[in-house]
Amino acid sequence: MKKNIFFLLALLPMLIGCSQDDAASESPAQSPLRFNIYDASTVGNGRRAATEDPTMTTFFELGDKAGLYIVKDGKVVHANVQLTYNNSGFWEAPQKMDASQLAGAQFYAYYPYTTTAQFDASSSTPFATMVKTVQPANNQGAKADYEAADIMVSSACSVGQYNAVSLPLKHQKAMVCMELPNSSYIFDNEGLEPYVLAKAENAKFTLGETAVTPYFDETSQSYRLIIEPNETRNLKVVYVNNDQTQSYEATNLSQVASGQYAKYVIDGGASLVNMTLEVCDFFCSDGRIVKKNATPLPDNVVGVVFKIGTTEAIRNANSCWSHAVVLAVKENTKAKWGNDASPTSAQNAAGWRYWYKDYGLADQNGVTDKSKLDESIMAEEGFETTKAWRAVPEPLTIGGETLDYTTGMNATMNSWIEAYPLPSVTSDWYIPSLVDWRNIEAQLSVVNAQLEAAGGKTLSKDPYWSCNVRGAGSNWCYQIGKTTIADRYYPSGLKDSRLFHFIFAF
Numbered sequence: 335m336k337k338n339i340f341f342l343l344a345l346l347p348m349l350i351g352c353s354q355d356d357a358a359s360e361s362p363a364q365s366p367l368r369f370n371i372y373d374a375s376t377v378g379n380g381r382r383a384a385t386e387d388p389t390m391t392t393f394f395e396l397g398d399k400a401g402l403y404i405v406k407d408g409k410v411v412h413a414n415v416q417l418t419y420n421n422s423g424f425w426e427a428p429q430k431m432d433a434s435q436l437a438g439a440q441f442y443a444y445y446p447y448t449t450t451a452q453f454d455a456s457s458s459t460p461f462a463t464m465v466k467t468v469q470p471a472n473n474q475g476a477k478a479d480y481e482a483a484d485i486m487v488s489s490a491c492s493v494g495q496y497n498a499v500s501l502p503l504k505h506q507k508a509m510v511c512m513e514l515p516n517s518s519y520i521f522d523n524e525g526l527e528p529y530v531l532a533k534a535e536n537a538k539f540t541l542g543e544t545a546v547t548p549y550f551d552e553t554s555q556s557y558r559l560i561i562e563p564n565e566t567r568n569l570k571v572v573y574v575n576n577d578q579t580q581s582y583e584a585t586n587l588s589q590v591a592s593g594q595y596a597k598y599v600i601d602g603g604a605s606l607v608n609m610t611l612e613v614c615d616f617f618c619s620d621g622r623i624v625k626k627n628a629t630p631l632p633d634n635v636v637g638v639v640f641k642i643g644t645t646e647a648i649r650n651a652n653s654c655w656s657h658a659v660v661l662a663v664k665e666n667t668k669a670k671w672g673n674d675a676s677p678t679s680a681q682n683a684a685g686w687r688y689w690y691k692d693y694g695l696a697d698q699n700g701v702t703d704k705s706k707l708d709e710s711i712m713a714e715e716g717f718e719t720t721k722a723w724r725a726v727p728e729p730l731t732i733g734g735e736t737l738d739y740t741t742g743m744n745a746t747m748n749s750w751i752e753a754y755p756l757p758s759v760t761s762d763w764y765i766p767s768l769v770d771w772r773n774i775e776a777q778l779s780v781v782n783a784q785l786e787a788a789g790g791k792t793l794s795k796d797p798y799w800s801c802n803v804r805g806a807g808s809n810w811c812y813q814i815g816k817t818t819i820a821d822r823y824y825p826s827g828l829k830d831s832r833l834f835h836f837i838f839a840f
Contacts, residue, residue: 366430367497369417371400371443373486374502392445392486392503394419399447402427402501405455405490406439414451417443433497440490443501446481461487465506470560473547480549483507483560508565509595510584512548512557513603515575519623520608521657523642529611529657529840531621531759534573534580542567555604563592575601613777614784615639617660617840621757631788636754637662637838638784640777644839647718648761655761655839661774661781662763662836663790666750670742671799671828676807677737684733690803694722698768698802698810704823712769716837719801720764739807739828743799746834756838763836765801768823770837771812778814797824798833 373392398419404412417425444451444461452464470483486503493499514534521528537557539546546569548559559569565587572581582600590596607623614626617637624632637660648655677686690697699707724747726740747763756762766774774781774793782792797811804810804825811824811832826832 365433365497367427367433367436367493367499369402369425369427369443369499369501370423371417371419371425371445371488371501371503374504392484392505394445396421398445400425400443400445401447401451403442403453403455403460404431404436404439405442406436408455410453410455411436411439413453414449416447433493436493438492440492441499441501442488442490443503444485444487445503446485448482461506468507470507470562472541472544474549474559475547477549480558480560484509505593507560508563508587508590508592510548510559510561510569510587510590511595511597512559512569512571512582512584513555513597513599514557514571514573515601516555516604516606518555518604518606519611520606521611522608523611526611526642527654527656529623529759530654531757532576534575537571537573540570541565555606561587561590563594564588564590571600611639611642611658613639613642614780615658616784616788619754619756621759621840626784635663635788636756638781638788640781640837641773645714645717647715648839651717651761654759657840659770659773659837659839660760661785662754662838663785663788664754665791665794666746666834666836668796668831668833669746670831671809672737672739672742672807673829674737674739674807675827675829676805677735681733681735681737682806684735686732686735686737687806689730689732689806690726693726695719695803697805702805702808702825704810704825705820707819707823709772709819712767714767714769714773716767716770716801717761717764717839719767723765723801737807742828747836750834750836759840761839763838765799766812766835766837768800768802768810768812771798771800771814774837775814793835794833796833797826798835799826 375391396419400417402412402415402417403410415427417427420426442453442460452467454460454463465485465487468483468485471479474480474483485506487506488501488503491499491501514537516533517531518533519529539548539559541561546559548557550557567587568583568585569587570581570583572579582598584596584598587596609625611623612626616624616626616628616631616635617639618624618632619634619636624635639658640661641659644656644659699711701707723740723743728740728744729736729738751763778793785792793814795813795815797813800810800812802810808825808827811826813822813824816822
């Protein structure tokens with residue numbers, strides 16, 4: 335398969351923002367010092383430079399810890415002070431330091447903090463030994479291990495205006511950033527996991543002959559590995575994409591010097607769509623989601639979202655099917671469920687009265703009188719009940735008696751699935767339960783408008799099949815627009831022709 339590879343070397347800018355001696359000529363006020371430590375590839379405190387690729391930029395989080403050395407008259411007066419990043423965007427020392435007592439001092443910072451830090455005040459590069467000692471771990475899968483390898487240090491800085499000490503840090507190691515194929519929707523709905531349409535799986539990395547584990551950054555959906563500058567070994571990744579094993583090898587890491595990174599976008603890399611998933615968004619046959627107000631619509635729209643979130647049974651079948659339930663744009667014509675009516679007395683005596691219970695099916699509420707149905711104990715069970723129906727043997731013989739209760743339903747579903755195939759990221763089509771139908775009707779006006787916009791028809795007032803059993807030879811149907819239970823739920827023999835309309839989850 336042809337690879338589309340983009341190679342980028344981004345040299346971080348020279349250290350900026352150090353407060354120099356022009357401010358030192360003024361007598362410092364008797365007040366505590368404030369420390370501002372930040373990545374040198376940002377401007378000021380946390381503001382990213384517009385011209386910089388953010389891949390290598392570090393943004394600190396509440397509770398992060400950095401180390402501080404203070405040198406005055408050639409001597410270390412404060413060694414390896416632990417500074418903690420606070421919610422004001424500054425770094426706090428365990429004890430406040432008075433600016434007047436540190437006039438003329440030079441300040442040096444590094445990140446992340448370690449109790450084994452090394453510092454040589456007599457050297458022009460006082461952290462050189464410590465930087466050399468830090469060896470990037472082979473396993474950087476945990477954020478702490480990745481950050482420990484990505485050591486950053488500052489040069490000498492002095493007290494500036496308002497008793498602030500600004501300490502820009504520079505990365506000392508090098509980094510490889512790899513984007514493998516990944517097409518995902520990132521939802522800002524609370525509690526809704528990303529919807530992954532396609533993604534490289536089982537990625538295995540080796541640096542030379544050594545197995546390594548990069549850190550996976552969720553925001554950019556990229557793998558990051560800290561390496562030594564001018565690394566002579568090659569980094570190879572082997573992964574599975576669309577059921578095919580593929581690989582790529584980065585062979586030019588020797589060009590990546592200290593403070594630089596190499597970025598590889600492999601087979602298109604990460605294609606991330608950030609959005610809010612809403613009722614009435616459209617779903618396409620290739621798995622793409624199109625917003626509800628999009629114009630023009632793609633030709634391959636197959637469904638309209640009518641409910642956000644799915645059921646426990648659906649998520650248990652596949653944890654990825656957690657996002658929404660979708661109604662088909664097109665409607666099937668009327669068809670039978672089966673070819674036989676309720677069993678006769680003789681057939682009941684042969685074992686047909688409650689035949690469905692042996693196949694994981696249950697009569698809705700245990701009643702046949704629609705006026706006695708209780709909506710409060712109904713379940714949203716279309717997925718698992720359809721699956722149970724599809725597992726019934728065909729033909730089915732019990733006690734020497736053969737009846738057909740499934741051929742119509744199976745034939746209708748089979749032809750529908752063939753005509754409107756769905757990607758593997760969905761549950762595939764199933765028949766709504768009565769509760770599924772209630773969920774659809776709750777969004778009726780907007781759903782009808784979307785069905786028409788996508789080339790379908792508004793939902794009918796005629797009865798629709800549900801997958802809920804009423805008895806040995808009948809199911810419950812659902813009628814839209816009825817205000818009472820007695821009118822809403824319509825008993826129908828399985829040999830009657832009723833409307834089919836399918837749904838699926840993703």
